[in-house]
Amino acid sequence: MTQQPTYLSQGVNFLGFLSLQLGDLAGISTLAHELIQNADDGKDESGRLSATCICFDITDTALATEQQ
DSSP: OOOOOOOOOOSSOHHHHHHHHHTTOOSHHHHHHHHHHHHHHOBOTTSSBSOSOEEEEEOSSOEEEEEO
8 A cells, every 4th residue: 555645834945945956966867866875874763774765756847755
């Protein structure tokens, strides 16, 4: 059973923020690499890697990721 995403309100212009922060990245493969690296850096309370799988859903209007 696929879990439905949770949407949270943003206190900033999220798309504008991402555009500024990611403006130097060259293409979708670089963006994917950065997101994977960030997930790899994440650890749980005991210091173990918290993500074992990452899924990307890339459309013209959104980028959604899911970590398992």
